[in-house]
Amino acid sequence: MSDPTSMSSAAQVYKRFVPQPVRAAATTTVPVGVRRKVKRQLARTLGRREARLHRRALRRVRKAEFGRSERRTKAPDGRLGHVHTGLTVDLARRLDHDLVTQALDTADIPWFAVPALDDRRICLAVDQQDKGAVRRVLRALLEEHTGYVVSVSPAQNDTSDIPGSHVKAWKHYAKAKVIRLTWLRTDPTEHLWTGEDQGVEIEFWTTDTKLPQERLVGPRPNRVQRSVPSDAPGVEIGIDRLCGYADIDGDLEPTITLETFDVLRLEEITFPVDAVLLWQHPTPWGEELLRAALRSLHQYAPWVDVVHVVAEAEPPAWLKAGDRLSVVRTRPGTEWYLHQLPDLAEHFLLLRPGALFGRPVRPFDYFTPNGSTRPRRGPWNAQESFAPWTRAAYSATGRVASHGYAHGPQPHRVETLARLAGSGAAPLPLDDGQRLPVVPGTHPVDGVVHHVGHTAGLAEPSGEASVTLHGALPGIASHLTRLLVRRDTQQIQFLGLGTEEARTRGGTKAVVRFLRRYLPVPSVFEQDASHSSDKADHRP
Structure with missing residues:
Protein backbone atom coordinates (compact mmCIF):
# COMPACT_ATOMS: atom_id res chain seq x y z
CA MET A 1 0.00 0.00 0.00
CA SER A 2 1.15 3.58 -0.62
CA ASP A 3 1.05 4.41 3.09
CA PRO A 4 2.17 1.29 4.94
CA THR A 5 2.10 2.97 8.33
CA SER A 6 -1.59 3.77 8.21
CA MET A 7 -2.77 0.27 9.02
CA SER A 8 0.37 -1.40 10.40
CA SER A 9 1.28 -1.84 14.02
CA ALA A 10 4.42 -0.34 15.45
CA ALA A 11 6.08 -3.75 15.37
CA GLN A 12 5.30 -4.13 11.66
CA VAL A 13 6.69 -0.69 10.87
CA TYR A 14 9.77 -1.51 12.94
CA LYS A 15 10.33 -4.68 10.92
CA ARG A 16 9.75 -2.84 7.65
CA PHE A 17 12.22 -0.01 8.15
CA VAL A 18 14.88 -1.71 10.30
CA PRO A 19 16.87 -4.34 8.34
CA GLN A 20 17.04 -7.86 9.68
CA PRO A 21 20.81 -7.76 10.52
CA VAL A 22 20.32 -4.55 12.51
CA ARG A 23 17.33 -6.04 14.35
CA ALA A 24 19.35 -9.17 15.17
CA ALA A 25 22.21 -7.07 16.53
CA ALA A 26 19.81 -4.88 18.52
CA THR A 27 18.27 -7.98 20.09
CA THR A 28 21.59 -8.86 21.73
CA THR A 29 23.04 -5.38 22.39
CA VAL A 30 20.05 -3.09 23.13
CA PRO A 31 18.22 -3.68 26.44
CA VAL A 32 14.65 -4.95 26.24
CA GLY A 33 13.33 -1.88 28.03
CA VAL A 34 14.90 0.45 25.49
CA ARG A 35 13.43 -1.51 22.56
CA ARG A 36 9.98 -1.41 24.16
CA LYS A 37 10.28 2.33 24.74
CA VAL A 38 11.19 2.90 21.08
CA LYS A 39 8.22 0.83 19.90
CA ARG A 40 5.82 2.65 22.27
CA GLN A 41 7.03 6.00 21.00
CA LEU A 42 6.65 4.78 17.44
CA ALA A 43 3.10 3.59 18.18
CA ARG A 44 2.17 6.99 19.64
CA THR A 45 3.60 8.74 16.61
CA LEU A 46 1.67 6.47 14.26
CA GLY A 47 -1.50 6.96 16.28
CA ARG A 48 -1.23 10.74 16.15
CA ARG A 49 -0.52 10.63 12.41
CA GLU A 50 -3.46 8.30 11.76
CA ALA A 51 -5.79 10.48 13.85
CA ARG A 52 -4.66 13.56 11.92
CA LEU A 53 -5.28 11.85 8.56
CA HIS A 54 -8.67 10.61 9.78
CA ARG A 55 -9.73 14.12 10.77
CA ARG A 56 -8.66 15.38 7.36
CA ALA A 57 -10.71 12.68 5.60
CA LEU A 58 -13.68 13.41 7.86
CA ARG A 59 -13.57 17.12 6.98
CA ARG A 60 -13.64 16.23 3.28
CA VAL A 61 -16.60 13.90 3.72
CA ARG A 62 -18.55 16.44 5.78
CA LYS A 63 -17.81 19.18 3.29
CA ALA A 64 -19.23 17.05 0.48
CA GLU A 65 -22.56 16.74 2.38
CA PHE A 66 -23.78 13.54 0.79
CA GLY A 67 -25.55 10.53 2.22
CA ARG A 68 -27.97 12.32 4.51
CA SER A 69 -31.11 10.50 5.68
CA GLU A 70 -34.26 11.82 7.33
CA ASP A 262 -18.95 -3.86 -20.98
CA VAL A 263 -20.14 -7.18 -22.41
CA LEU A 264 -23.41 -9.07 -22.19
CA ARG A 265 -23.76 -11.28 -19.12
CA LEU A 266 -24.73 -14.90 -19.65
CA GLU A 267 -28.03 -14.32 -17.83
CA GLU A 268 -28.71 -10.79 -19.11
CA ILE A 269 -32.18 -10.21 -20.58
CA THR A 270 -32.15 -7.58 -23.31
CA PHE A 271 -35.83 -7.60 -24.36
CA PRO A 272 -38.59 -5.64 -22.58
CA VAL A 273 -40.86 -7.40 -20.10
CA ASP A 274 -44.35 -6.12 -19.24
CA ALA A 275 -46.71 -7.11 -16.45
CA VAL A 276 -50.45 -7.85 -16.69
CA LEU A 277 -52.58 -7.53 -13.54
CA LEU A 278 -56.18 -8.72 -13.42
CA TRP A 279 -58.73 -6.58 -11.57
CA GLN A 280 -61.86 -8.57 -10.72
CA HIS A 281 -63.05 -7.69 -7.20
CA PRO A 282 -64.35 -4.15 -6.51
CA THR A 283 -64.22 -4.73 -2.74
CA PRO A 284 -61.94 -3.31 0.00
CA TRP A 285 -59.89 -6.52 0.17
CA GLY A 286 -59.83 -6.68 -3.64
CA GLU A 287 -58.32 -3.20 -3.76
CA GLU A 288 -55.73 -4.24 -1.20
CA LEU A 289 -54.72 -7.19 -3.37
CA LEU A 290 -54.32 -4.93 -6.41
CA ARG A 291 -52.41 -2.34 -4.39
CA ALA A 292 -50.09 -5.03 -3.00
CA ALA A 293 -49.40 -6.46 -6.46
CA LEU A 294 -48.48 -3.01 -7.79
CA ARG A 295 -46.27 -2.30 -4.78
CA SER A 296 -44.51 -5.64 -5.13
CA LEU A 297 -43.72 -4.80 -8.76
CA HIS A 298 -42.46 -1.37 -7.75
CA GLN A 299 -40.41 -2.76 -4.86
CA TYR A 300 -39.08 -6.06 -6.14
CA ALA A 301 -39.33 -5.98 -9.97
CA PRO A 302 -38.41 -2.39 -10.97
CA TRP A 303 -37.18 -3.68 -14.34
CA VAL A 304 -40.76 -4.27 -15.56
CA ASP A 305 -41.42 -1.95 -18.47
CA VAL A 306 -45.20 -1.30 -18.62
CA VAL A 307 -47.95 -2.53 -16.29
CA HIS A 308 -51.30 -3.37 -17.90
CA VAL A 309 -54.30 -3.55 -15.57
CA VAL A 310 -56.97 -5.67 -17.25
CA ALA A 311 -60.16 -4.63 -15.44
CA GLU A 312 -63.30 -6.76 -15.46
CA ALA A 313 -64.93 -4.18 -13.14
CA GLU A 314 -64.71 -0.43 -12.64
CA PRO A 315 -61.04 0.26 -11.78
CA PRO A 316 -60.20 2.00 -8.48
CA ALA A 317 -59.96 5.78 -8.58
CA TRP A 318 -56.47 5.76 -7.04
CA LEU A 319 -54.87 4.07 -10.06
CA LYS A 320 -52.40 6.44 -11.70
CA ALA A 321 -52.48 5.73 -15.43
CA GLY A 322 -49.56 7.00 -17.48
CA ASP A 323 -46.61 5.89 -19.58
CA ARG A 324 -45.88 2.96 -17.29
CA LEU A 325 -49.44 1.92 -16.45
CA SER A 326 -52.43 1.37 -18.73
CA VAL A 327 -55.96 0.31 -17.80
CA VAL A 328 -58.08 -1.76 -20.21
CA ARG A 329 -61.72 -2.67 -19.57
CA THR A 330 -62.62 -6.21 -20.60
CA ARG A 331 -65.13 -9.01 -20.01
CA PRO A 332 -64.57 -12.14 -17.89
CA GLY A 333 -62.48 -14.84 -19.56
CA THR A 334 -60.04 -12.42 -21.18
CA GLU A 335 -57.05 -14.41 -19.93
CA TRP A 336 -57.29 -16.65 -22.98
CA TYR A 337 -56.95 -13.64 -25.30
CA LEU A 338 -54.22 -11.55 -23.67
CA HIS A 339 -52.20 -11.73 -26.89
CA GLN A 340 -54.72 -9.27 -28.33
CA LEU A 341 -54.01 -6.69 -25.62
CA PRO A 342 -52.89 -3.40 -27.26
CA ASP A 343 -49.19 -2.53 -26.97
CA LEU A 344 -48.39 -5.60 -24.86
CA ALA A 345 -44.75 -6.68 -25.05
CA GLU A 346 -43.94 -10.13 -26.42
CA HIS A 347 -42.84 -11.25 -22.95
CA PHE A 348 -44.92 -10.45 -19.88
CA LEU A 349 -45.69 -11.55 -16.33
CA LEU A 350 -49.28 -12.42 -15.41
CA LEU A 351 -50.42 -11.61 -11.86
CA ARG A 352 -53.94 -12.69 -10.94
CA PRO A 353 -55.70 -11.28 -7.87
CA GLY A 354 -53.68 -12.24 -4.78
CA ALA A 355 -50.39 -12.80 -6.63
CA LEU A 356 -47.35 -10.76 -5.62
CA PHE A 357 -43.58 -10.85 -5.31
CA GLY A 358 -42.12 -11.43 -1.85
CA ARG A 359 -38.50 -10.45 -2.48
CA PRO A 360 -36.35 -9.07 -5.33
CA VAL A 361 -36.56 -10.96 -8.63
CA ARG A 362 -34.66 -10.73 -11.92
CA PRO A 363 -35.91 -11.09 -15.50
CA PHE A 364 -33.71 -14.19 -15.67
CA ASP A 365 -35.84 -15.80 -12.95
CA TYR A 366 -38.73 -15.92 -15.41
CA PHE A 367 -37.17 -15.81 -18.89
CA THR A 368 -34.11 -17.16 -20.64
CA PRO A 369 -31.85 -14.93 -22.79
CA ASN A 370 -33.18 -16.64 -25.95
CA GLY A 371 -36.75 -15.61 -25.09
CA SER A 372 -38.16 -18.81 -23.60
CA THR A 373 -40.34 -18.55 -20.51
CA ARG A 374 -39.47 -20.24 -17.22
CA PRO A 375 -42.88 -21.07 -15.70
CA ARG A 376 -42.98 -22.23 -12.09
CA ARG A 377 -43.81 -25.90 -11.65
CA GLY A 378 -46.37 -26.95 -9.07
CA PRO A 379 -47.46 -30.20 -7.41
CA TRP A 380 -48.56 -33.17 -9.53
CA ASN A 381 -51.09 -35.69 -8.25
CA ALA A 382 -54.00 -37.83 -9.40
CA GLN A 383 -56.40 -34.88 -9.22
CA GLU A 384 -54.15 -32.87 -11.53
CA SER A 385 -53.73 -35.71 -14.01
CA PHE A 386 -57.52 -35.91 -14.50
CA ALA A 387 -58.16 -32.15 -14.49
CA PRO A 388 -59.89 -30.61 -17.54
CA TRP A 389 -56.82 -28.59 -18.45
CA THR A 390 -54.69 -31.73 -18.95
CA ARG A 391 -57.20 -33.06 -21.50
CA ALA A 392 -57.27 -29.71 -23.25
CA ALA A 393 -53.46 -29.60 -23.29
CA TYR A 394 -53.31 -33.08 -24.82
CA SER A 395 -55.90 -32.15 -27.46
CA ALA A 396 -53.92 -29.04 -28.45
CA THR A 397 -50.50 -30.73 -28.67
CA GLY A 398 -50.95 -34.49 -28.84
CA ARG A 399 -48.63 -34.86 -25.86
CA VAL A 400 -49.55 -35.76 -22.29
CA ALA A 401 -48.92 -33.25 -19.50
CA SER A 402 -46.58 -34.51 -16.78
CA HIS A 403 -46.55 -31.75 -14.18
CA GLY A 404 -48.66 -28.89 -12.90
CA TYR A 405 -47.87 -25.22 -12.42
CA ALA A 406 -47.75 -23.12 -9.26
CA HIS A 407 -49.98 -20.22 -8.32
CA GLY A 408 -48.50 -16.75 -8.26
CA PRO A 409 -46.79 -14.61 -10.91
CA GLN A 410 -46.22 -16.61 -14.09
CA PRO A 411 -44.30 -15.67 -17.27
CA HIS A 412 -46.03 -15.79 -20.64
CA ARG A 413 -45.36 -15.05 -24.29
CA VAL A 414 -47.71 -13.50 -26.82
CA GLU A 415 -46.54 -16.05 -29.40
CA THR A 416 -47.57 -18.98 -27.21
CA LEU A 417 -51.06 -17.57 -26.65
CA ALA A 418 -51.38 -16.93 -30.38
CA ARG A 419 -50.33 -20.53 -31.12
CA LEU A 420 -52.97 -21.81 -28.76
CA ALA A 421 -55.65 -19.60 -30.34
CA GLY A 422 -54.57 -20.77 -33.79
CA SER A 423 -54.92 -24.42 -32.80
CA GLY A 424 -58.68 -24.00 -32.49
CA ALA A 425 -58.77 -25.21 -28.86
CA ALA A 426 -61.87 -24.05 -27.01
CA PRO A 427 -61.19 -21.93 -23.90
CA LEU A 428 -61.98 -23.65 -20.61
CA PRO A 429 -64.27 -22.05 -18.01
CA LEU A 430 -62.37 -20.17 -15.31
CA ASP A 431 -63.22 -20.22 -11.61
CA ASP A 432 -62.71 -17.23 -9.34
CA GLY A 433 -59.89 -18.25 -7.01
CA GLN A 434 -60.97 -15.74 -4.37
CA ARG A 435 -64.41 -17.40 -4.09
CA LEU A 436 -63.31 -21.04 -3.95
CA PRO A 437 -63.49 -22.81 -0.55
CA VAL A 438 -60.15 -24.60 -1.05
CA VAL A 439 -56.90 -24.00 -2.90
CA PRO A 440 -57.44 -25.18 -6.48
CA GLY A 441 -54.95 -27.03 -8.62
CA THR A 442 -53.13 -25.64 -11.65
CA HIS A 443 -54.88 -22.67 -13.21
CA PRO A 444 -56.30 -23.80 -16.58
CA VAL A 445 -54.71 -20.93 -18.53
CA ASP A 446 -51.26 -21.61 -17.04
CA GLY A 447 -51.57 -25.36 -17.54
CA VAL A 448 -52.61 -25.27 -21.18
CA VAL A 449 -50.49 -22.31 -22.30
CA HIS A 450 -47.29 -23.51 -20.61
CA HIS A 451 -47.80 -27.02 -21.96
CA VAL A 452 -48.18 -25.64 -25.46
CA GLY A 453 -45.09 -23.49 -25.00
CA HIS A 454 -43.10 -26.41 -23.61
CA THR A 455 -43.92 -28.69 -26.54
CA ALA A 456 -43.10 -25.87 -28.99
CA GLY A 457 -39.74 -25.12 -27.34
CA LEU A 458 -40.92 -21.76 -26.01
CA ALA A 459 -40.99 -22.68 -22.32
CA GLU A 460 -38.54 -24.31 -19.91
CA PRO A 461 -40.34 -25.03 -16.60
CA SER A 462 -38.38 -24.25 -13.44
CA GLY A 463 -38.83 -25.29 -9.83
CA GLU A 464 -38.54 -22.13 -7.73
CA ALA A 465 -40.72 -22.51 -4.63
CA SER A 466 -43.90 -20.48 -4.18
CA VAL A 467 -46.21 -20.04 -1.20
CA THR A 468 -50.00 -20.27 -1.60
CA LEU A 469 -52.29 -19.50 1.35
CA HIS A 470 -56.08 -19.71 1.57
CA GLY A 471 -57.86 -17.07 3.63
CA ALA A 472 -59.78 -19.72 5.60
CA LEU A 473 -56.64 -21.64 6.57
CA PRO A 474 -56.65 -22.36 10.33
CA GLY A 475 -53.74 -20.62 12.02
CA ILE A 476 -53.06 -18.42 9.02
CA ALA A 477 -51.70 -15.71 11.34
CA SER A 478 -48.63 -17.82 12.18
CA HIS A 479 -47.91 -18.37 8.47
CA LEU A 480 -48.19 -14.64 7.80
CA THR A 481 -45.90 -13.84 10.71
CA ARG A 482 -43.27 -16.18 9.33
CA LEU A 483 -43.48 -14.52 5.89
CA LEU A 484 -43.23 -11.09 7.46
CA VAL A 485 -40.22 -11.92 9.63
CA ARG A 486 -38.20 -13.91 7.12
CA ARG A 487 -39.12 -12.22 3.82
CA ASP A 488 -37.42 -15.08 1.99
CA THR A 489 -40.22 -16.18 -0.36
CA GLN A 490 -39.89 -15.10 -3.96
CA GLN A 491 -43.56 -15.22 -4.88
CA ILE A 492 -46.79 -15.41 -2.86
CA GLN A 493 -50.39 -16.18 -3.77
CA PHE A 494 -53.44 -15.51 -1.58
CA LEU A 495 -56.73 -17.23 -2.40
CA GLY A 496 -60.20 -17.50 -0.90
CA LEU A 497 -60.35 -14.01 0.62
CA GLY A 498 -63.90 -13.62 -0.64
CA THR A 499 -65.25 -16.77 1.01
CA GLU A 500 -67.53 -16.71 4.03
CA GLU A 501 -65.11 -18.91 6.00
CA ALA A 502 -62.24 -16.44 5.49
CA ARG A 503 -64.37 -13.53 6.64
CA THR A 504 -65.80 -15.23 9.72
CA ARG A 505 -62.45 -16.68 10.82
CA GLY A 506 -60.67 -13.37 10.38
CA GLY A 507 -58.40 -14.61 7.60
CA THR A 508 -59.33 -11.82 5.20
CA LYS A 509 -58.54 -9.12 7.75
CA ALA A 510 -55.31 -10.86 8.71
CA VAL A 511 -54.13 -10.93 5.09
CA VAL A 512 -55.01 -7.25 4.59
CA ARG A 513 -53.00 -6.29 7.72
CA PHE A 514 -50.14 -8.42 6.49
CA LEU A 515 -50.09 -6.76 3.07
CA ARG A 516 -50.00 -3.27 4.61
CA ARG A 517 -47.00 -4.21 6.72
CA TYR A 518 -45.20 -6.33 4.14
CA LEU A 519 -45.47 -3.65 1.43
CA PRO A 520 -45.69 -0.29 3.26
CA VAL A 521 -44.11 1.87 0.54
CA PRO A 522 -46.55 3.40 -1.99
CA SER A 523 -45.81 2.62 -5.62
CA VAL A 524 -45.54 5.02 -8.54
CA PHE A 525 -48.82 3.57 -9.82
CA GLU A 526 -50.90 5.03 -6.97
CA GLN A 527 -52.65 8.37 -7.30
CA ASP A 528 -52.81 9.15 -3.58
CA ALA A 529 -49.74 8.12 -1.61
CA SER A 530 -51.37 9.16 1.65
CA HIS A 531 -54.04 6.44 1.46
CA SER A 532 -55.18 5.16 4.83
CA SER A 533 -53.56 1.78 4.18
CA ASP A 534 -50.17 3.47 4.38
CA LYS A 535 -50.96 4.92 7.79
CA ALA A 536 -52.71 1.94 9.31
CA ASP A 537 -51.10 -0.53 11.63
CA HIS A 538 -47.61 0.94 11.85
CA ARG A 539 -46.78 -0.92 14.98
CA PRO A 540 -43.54 -2.95 14.72
Missing part, protein backbone atom coordinates in the same frame (compact mmCIF):
# COMPACT_ATOMS: atom_id res chain seq x y z
CA ARG A 71 -33.34 10.38 10.71
CA ARG A 72 -31.64 7.45 12.37
CA THR A 73 -33.40 4.61 14.14
CA LYS A 74 -32.54 1.35 15.83
CA ALA A 75 -33.00 -1.87 13.85
CA PRO A 76 -34.59 -4.96 15.46
CA ASP A 77 -31.11 -6.43 15.99
CA GLY A 78 -29.87 -3.32 17.81
CA ARG A 79 -27.84 -1.82 14.99
CA LEU A 80 -28.42 1.69 13.66
CA GLY A 81 -30.40 2.26 10.48
CA HIS A 82 -31.43 5.21 8.30
CA VAL A 83 -35.00 6.24 7.49
CA HIS A 84 -35.95 7.18 3.91
CA THR A 85 -39.44 8.00 2.65
CA GLY A 86 -40.31 6.02 -0.46
CA LEU A 87 -37.53 3.51 0.13
CA THR A 88 -37.13 0.64 -2.30
CA VAL A 89 -34.52 -2.09 -2.54
CA ASP A 90 -33.20 -0.57 -5.75
CA LEU A 91 -33.06 2.93 -4.26
CA ALA A 92 -31.07 1.57 -1.29
CA ARG A 93 -28.63 -0.07 -3.70
CA ARG A 94 -28.10 3.19 -5.58
CA LEU A 95 -27.70 5.17 -2.36
CA ASP A 96 -24.97 2.78 -1.24
CA HIS A 97 -23.25 3.01 -4.62
CA ASP A 98 -23.34 6.81 -4.67
CA LEU A 99 -22.09 7.07 -1.09
CA VAL A 100 -18.99 4.99 -1.71
CA THR A 101 -18.13 6.35 -5.15
CA GLN A 102 -18.51 9.97 -4.04
CA ALA A 103 -16.32 9.30 -1.02
CA LEU A 104 -13.64 7.73 -3.21
CA ASP A 105 -13.86 10.65 -5.63
CA THR A 106 -13.48 13.08 -2.71
CA ALA A 107 -10.19 11.39 -1.81
CA ASP A 108 -9.08 11.27 -5.50
CA ILE A 109 -8.97 7.46 -5.44
CA PRO A 110 -9.49 5.85 -8.88
CA TRP A 111 -12.14 3.08 -9.02
CA PHE A 112 -14.22 1.09 -11.49
CA ALA A 113 -17.25 -1.17 -11.17
CA VAL A 114 -16.89 -4.93 -11.57
CA PRO A 115 -19.63 -7.40 -12.67
CA ALA A 116 -19.43 -9.52 -9.51
CA LEU A 117 -20.73 -13.07 -9.21
CA ASP A 118 -23.29 -12.02 -6.60
CA ASP A 119 -25.98 -10.14 -8.50
CA ARG A 120 -27.42 -8.53 -5.36
CA ARG A 121 -24.43 -6.30 -4.62
CA ILE A 122 -22.48 -3.59 -6.36
CA CYS A 123 -18.75 -4.32 -6.55
CA LEU A 124 -16.04 -1.70 -6.98
CA ALA A 125 -12.35 -2.22 -7.66
CA VAL A 126 -9.49 -0.04 -6.39
CA ASP A 127 -5.74 -0.39 -6.62
CA GLN A 128 -4.05 -2.26 -3.79
CA GLN A 129 -1.63 0.65 -3.47
CA ASP A 130 -4.51 2.92 -2.39
CA LYS A 131 -5.60 0.62 0.43
CA GLY A 132 -4.51 2.97 3.21
CA ALA A 133 -6.29 5.96 1.68
CA VAL A 134 -9.40 3.86 1.05
CA ARG A 135 -9.57 2.85 4.69
CA ARG A 136 -9.32 6.43 5.92
CA VAL A 137 -12.00 7.89 3.67
CA LEU A 138 -14.38 4.97 4.21
CA ARG A 139 -14.01 5.11 7.98
CA ALA A 140 -14.78 8.83 7.81
CA LEU A 141 -17.80 8.06 5.61
CA LEU A 142 -19.10 5.47 8.08
CA GLU A 143 -18.66 7.94 10.93
CA GLU A 144 -20.71 10.55 9.12
CA HIS A 145 -23.30 8.08 7.75
CA THR A 146 -23.40 5.14 10.16
CA GLY A 147 -22.77 1.79 8.49
CA TYR A 148 -20.87 -1.45 8.96
CA VAL A 149 -17.86 -3.16 7.43
CA VAL A 150 -16.77 -6.81 7.25
CA SER A 151 -14.01 -8.71 5.51
CA VAL A 152 -15.34 -10.87 2.66
CA SER A 153 -12.06 -12.48 1.60
CA PRO A 154 -10.89 -13.94 3.87
CA ALA A 155 -14.35 -14.21 5.44
CA GLN A 156 -14.55 -12.53 8.87
CA ASN A 157 -18.02 -11.54 10.13
CA ASP A 158 -17.26 -10.77 13.76
CA THR A 159 -17.29 -7.01 13.06
CA SER A 160 -20.76 -6.94 11.49
CA ASP A 161 -22.32 -5.42 14.64
CA ILE A 162 -19.60 -2.80 15.21
CA PRO A 163 -20.16 0.61 13.57
CA GLY A 164 -17.58 1.21 10.88
CA SER A 165 -16.46 4.46 12.54
CA HIS A 166 -14.80 2.40 15.30
CA VAL A 167 -11.19 1.39 14.81
CA LYS A 168 -11.86 -2.19 15.97
CA ALA A 169 -14.33 -2.64 13.09
CA TRP A 170 -11.29 -2.56 10.77
CA LYS A 171 -9.15 -5.09 12.61
CA HIS A 172 -9.18 -7.53 9.65
CA TYR A 173 -8.60 -4.85 7.04
CA ALA A 174 -4.83 -5.32 6.69
CA LYS A 175 -5.26 -8.89 5.40
CA ALA A 176 -8.57 -8.34 3.57
CA LYS A 177 -8.63 -8.71 -0.21
CA VAL A 178 -12.35 -7.85 -0.40
CA ILE A 179 -14.44 -5.88 2.09
CA ARG A 180 -18.17 -5.17 2.24
CA LEU A 181 -19.83 -1.97 3.42
CA THR A 182 -23.49 -2.14 4.45
CA TRP A 183 -26.04 0.42 5.54
CA LEU A 184 -29.34 -0.57 7.13
CA ARG A 185 -32.23 1.44 5.69
CA THR A 186 -35.95 1.48 6.41
CA ASP A 187 -39.13 3.34 5.49
CA PRO A 188 -40.88 5.62 8.02
CA THR A 189 -43.10 2.74 9.22
CA GLU A 190 -39.94 0.68 9.98
CA HIS A 191 -41.59 -2.42 8.54
CA LEU A 192 -39.37 -2.67 5.47
CA TRP A 193 -35.63 -3.07 6.08
CA THR A 194 -32.93 -3.29 3.43
CA GLY A 195 -29.16 -3.64 3.49
CA GLU A 196 -28.45 -7.01 5.04
CA ASP A 197 -28.24 -8.79 1.67
CA GLN A 198 -26.89 -5.81 -0.26
CA GLY A 199 -24.11 -3.35 0.33
CA VAL A 200 -21.05 -2.41 -1.68
CA GLU A 201 -18.07 -4.72 -1.95
CA ILE A 202 -14.61 -3.30 -2.62
CA GLU A 203 -11.95 -5.47 -4.23
CA PHE A 204 -8.26 -4.60 -4.04
CA TRP A 205 -6.67 -5.28 -7.41
CA THR A 206 -2.93 -5.75 -7.89
CA THR A 207 -0.70 -4.90 -10.84
CA ASP A 208 1.05 -7.71 -12.71
CA THR A 209 4.18 -6.49 -14.53
CA LYS A 210 5.54 -9.91 -15.45
CA LEU A 211 3.71 -10.03 -18.80
CA PRO A 212 4.64 -7.88 -21.82
CA GLN A 213 1.44 -5.88 -21.25
CA GLU A 214 0.87 -4.66 -17.70
CA ARG A 215 -2.39 -6.03 -16.29
CA LEU A 216 -4.62 -5.57 -13.28
CA VAL A 217 -5.51 -8.79 -11.47
CA GLY A 218 -8.56 -9.17 -9.27
CA PRO A 219 -8.55 -11.05 -5.94
CA ARG A 220 -11.47 -13.31 -6.95
CA PRO A 221 -13.39 -14.40 -10.09
CA ASN A 222 -16.17 -12.29 -11.59
CA ARG A 223 -18.65 -12.77 -14.43
CA VAL A 224 -16.30 -11.56 -17.19
CA GLN A 225 -12.56 -11.88 -16.49
CA ARG A 226 -10.25 -11.69 -13.55
CA SER A 227 -7.34 -9.97 -15.35
CA VAL A 228 -7.66 -6.83 -17.48
CA PRO A 229 -5.16 -4.51 -19.20
CA SER A 230 -4.07 -1.74 -16.87
CA ASP A 231 -4.60 0.83 -19.62
CA ALA A 232 -8.15 -0.28 -20.49
CA PRO A 233 -10.33 2.82 -20.98
CA GLY A 234 -13.22 3.54 -18.67
CA VAL A 235 -16.80 3.68 -19.95
CA GLU A 236 -20.16 4.60 -18.48
CA ILE A 237 -22.55 1.71 -17.89
CA GLY A 238 -26.00 1.46 -16.33
CA ILE A 239 -26.22 -0.23 -12.95
CA ASP A 240 -28.84 -2.56 -14.46
CA ARG A 241 -26.05 -3.96 -16.66
CA LEU A 242 -24.17 -5.02 -13.52
CA CYS A 243 -27.12 -6.04 -11.35
CA GLY A 244 -30.10 -7.98 -12.70
CA TYR A 245 -32.34 -6.70 -9.89
CA ALA A 246 -31.92 -3.02 -10.79
CA ASP A 247 -34.28 -0.61 -12.51
CA ILE A 248 -33.83 -0.24 -16.27
CA ASP A 249 -34.75 3.46 -16.27
CA GLY A 250 -32.20 5.14 -18.54
CA ASP A 251 -32.61 8.52 -16.79
CA LEU A 252 -30.75 7.30 -13.72
CA GLU A 253 -27.07 8.06 -13.22
CA PRO A 254 -24.73 5.41 -14.67
CA THR A 255 -21.60 4.05 -13.07
CA ILE A 256 -18.07 3.61 -14.43
CA THR A 257 -16.45 0.37 -15.52
CA LEU A 258 -13.66 -0.71 -17.84
CA GLU A 259 -14.33 -1.26 -21.51
CA THR A 260 -13.43 -4.94 -21.18
CA PHE A 261 -16.32 -5.43 -18.73
